[in-house]
Amino acid sequence: MSGQTLPPAIETVALRKTFGPIHAVGGVDIALAPGRIYGLIGPNGSGKTTLIRLLVGLARATSGEARVLGTRMPSRPLLSRVGYMTQSDGIYPELSVWENLRFFAGLYGRADRARLLAALALVELDDRRGTPALELSGGMRRRLSLACALVHEPTVVFLDEPTVGIDPALRVQFWAHFRRLTGGGATLLVASHVMDEADRCDELLFIRDGRVLARGSADELRRRAGTDRLEDAFLHFAGVTGAAAAS
Amino acid sequence: MSARRLWSITRRIIDGFRRDHRTLALIFIVPVAVTALLGWVLRDQQIAPTRVAIVDLDVAAGGRLASAISDAAMGAGLTVVDDGIVDQVTARAALADDRIDAALVVPSGFVADLLAGGSPRLRLITQGANAIAEGGHVAGLQRAVSRAILSLAPGGPRGEIGIERETVFGTPDADVLDVMAPVFIGYFAYFFVFVLTGISFLRERVGGTLERLLATPVTKPEIVLGYSLGFGIFATFEVVILIVFSLMRLEVPAIGPLPAFVVGLDVPTAGSPLLAFLIALLLALGAVNLGIFLSTFARTELQILQFIPIVIVPQGLLAGIFWPVETLPDVLQPIARLLPLTYAVDGLRDVMIRGYDLGAGSVQLDIAVLATIAAFFVALAAGTIRREVA
Structure with a gap:
């Protein structure tokens, strides 16, 4: 199916967010077709999290517009179709794995047992149901956080550094699941500063200092930059001199 | 023990406090403010004079003791309230309404008994809701009573004078x-x-x-x-x-x-x-x-x-x-x-x-x-x- 004819799942128009003199997001125009995985690639402090928070409606834009599924954000009702995995785990350390998941599913009004079990199976935490989140390893907490973000089967999913601290085997499974979600029509925006994850996305947005530097598939960006390393391509678009010499 | 490491730790704490202005305020300003508030409340308390009603049931004595107590009480800075309080019932009502702080009841035959060397008893009624505030009222009134009795029976009564405590609410022995x-x-x-x-x-x-x-x-x-x-x-x-x-x-x-x-x-x-x-x-x-x-x-x-x-x-x-x-x-x-x-x-x-x-x-x-x-x-x-x- 071609995304070109469908209205964009995620759209921003001249979106800006300033904190005093700092332009966290400095005029971003994007329109992302549904059913694909987008990688938001940039270093720490480049504005990835702020852009996602604007799209989820947790921050109000200084100017411009953020739209998700055609609805201008912030919009509370739309949030039932949005999944958001924060960079910090955003789970309750004193609650068990099951209780955390049940809590978030309950907020979407979808805390039925079968759904919770399926979400736990996906992140391979079914045998840890009763464990307090406090006692989980960093990677397991990440997995629980992901399960909480996906338990209500959202149409648009924002994942902020989802695979930090997750072992490679499970990471492959995560991406396989992300791919399955797009098969059901979901749109994913995955923020990462790790370039090796970028190749798994359908399309990449290079972001730095609150601006989108370049957009395209990984291959396309490498070709345009005249390099075969994505890292060098990023530096090329960022205008860092002499970086893309290794073509 | 290395002086340099010791100083590093000490300085770490000083630097931390210097950055945390709120904790600094807690250490230096808040204790002074709280102590000042306590001092203000204690020193500038407006302790209104005790309002006392004297219920004189000793008709035979012709109000001798009651007026002596009244004089002594006013001399000691207490306020004597009349306000239509003629018996124990009206006195209790006035106490419940917080129109008076204490009522002193002189029972019938008190003065005769006193002068005959008996051990008559006065009755002191208070509200009973705030033991701390009432303690002050009672002490002031007791001093006035002693002075009044001394003026009636120079040289002091031969018998012992008791004061019976009673409260409108609770019991007088409430701790x-x-x-x-x-x-x-x-x-x-x-x-x-x-x-x-x-x-x-x-x-x-x-x-x-x-x-x-x-x-x-x-x-x-x-x-x-x-x-x-x-x-x-x-x-x-x-x-x-x-x-x-x-x-x-x-x-x-x-x-x-x-x-x-x-x-x-x-x-x-x-x-x-x-x-x-x-x-x-x-x-x-x-x-x-x-x-x-x-x-x-x-x-x-x-x-x-x-x-x-x-x-x-x-x-x-x-x-x-x-x-x-x-x-x-x-x-x-x-x-x-x-x-x-x-x-x-x-x-x-x-x-x-x-x-x-x-x-x-x-x-x-x-x-x-x-x-x-x-x-x-x-x-x-x-x-x-x-x-x-x-």
């Missing part, structure tokens, strides 16, 4: 705990519930769960009311346990090497424990939402605890726990009348000591004000939960 326990039920509930919610909601803000929460379709009222209900359940337990522990008396017999002991404070209550519970609960619900509100202004658990000398301690000094609000310095009185604890203290005293029920206007006012303050704190708390931050 300090009996009158203070109702008030501390409210104070402790307020204190613990505030700290509990403040820290808990702070963790919600700092730990990223509030952000996650706000990314769901949940509404602000749902969060605030959900918190109020959740913590309200624990506040309910807290208040129930405090009230039950205060009222009960469970004698545990000696078991083996353990001596017998008593569980509970055995404090009497004149009114309905349920009504006392309702008042304390309303106060605690306000504390839940005050905790949510103030957690906005804290970044660490330590900073929540720093609110204690600002929020909890002044209320303890101003809310009428130790000194009646009317005796506070003029400037502090309007402040005291804004504090929820003032109304809870008054309401709990009304119910547990005076035995008032829901029909009493004073109890209705306390409950209405507490409910209003709780609703106000709910609105404040809701205002601090923002979906769009900044």
Whole structure:
């Protein structure tokens, strides 16, 4: 199916967010077709999290517009179709794995047992149901956080550094699941500063200092930059001199 | 022991404090402010002169003793009130209405008995709601009585003169705990519930769960009311346990090497424990939402605890726990009348000591004000939960 004819799942128009003199997001125009995985690639402090928070409606834009599924954000009702995995785990350390998941599913009004079990199976935490989140390893907490973000089967999913601290085997499974979600029509925006994850996305947005530097598939960006390393391509678009010499 | 490492650690602490202005303020400014407030309240107390009514039933003596006591009392700065108080019934009514602080009853035949060398007894009636304030009234009146009797029987009475104590509410032998326990039920509930919610909601803000929460379709009222209900359940337990522990008396017999002991404070209550519970609960619900509100202004658990000398301690000094609000310095009185604890203290005293029920206007006012303050704190708390931050 071609995304070109469908209205964009995620759209921003001249979106800006300033904190005093700092332009966290400095005029971003994007329109992302549904059913694909987008990688938001940039270093720490480049504005990835702020852009996602604007799209989820947790921050109000200084100017411009953020739209998700055609609805201008912030919009509370739309949030039932949005999944958001924060960079910090955003789970309750004193609650068990099951209780955390049940809590978030309950907020979407979808805390039925079968759904919770399926979400736990996906992140391979079914045998840890009763464990307090406090006692989980960093990677397991990440997995629980992901399960909480996906338990209500959202149409648009924002994942902020989802695979930090997750072992490679499970990471492959995560991406396989992300791919399955797009098969059901979901749109994913995955923020990462790790370039090796970028190749798994359908399309990449290079972001730095609150601006989108370049957009395209990984291959396309490498070709345009005249390099075969994505890292060098990023530096090329960022205008860092002499970086893309290794073509 | 390396001096350099020692200095490194010391300096780390100094640098940390220098950056944390709020903790610096807590160390240097807040203790001075709290001590100053205590000094202000104690030194500038407006202790109104004791208002006393003398009920003279000794018709045979022709009012001799009554006028002698009256003179002595006025000489000592007490106010003698007439106000149509002619017998013990009108005296009790005046005490209940807080028109007088004490009534002294001279029984019939007192003076004749005194002069004949007998040991007659006077009767002193007080309200019985605030043992600490009443102690002062009683002492002043006793001095006036001794002086009056000395003037009637120069050289001192041959017999011993007793003063029978009586109270309108409670019993004259009620100890300090009996009158203070109702008030501390409210104070402790307020204190613990505030700290509990403040820290808990702070963790919600700092730990990223509030952000996650706000990314769901949940509404602000749902969060605030959900918190109020959740913590309200624990506040309910807290208040129930405090009230039950205060009222009960469970004698545990000696078991083996353990001596017998008593569980509970055995404090009497004149009114309905349920009504006392309702008042304390309303106060605690306000504390839940005050905790949510103030957690906005804290970044660490330590900073929540720093609110204690600002929020909890002044209320303890101003809310009428130790000194009646009317005796506070003029400037502090309007402040005291804004504090929820003032109304809870008054309401709990009304119910547990005076035995008032829901029909009493004073109890209705306390409950209405507490409910209003709780609703106000709910609105404040809701205002601090923002979906769009900044």
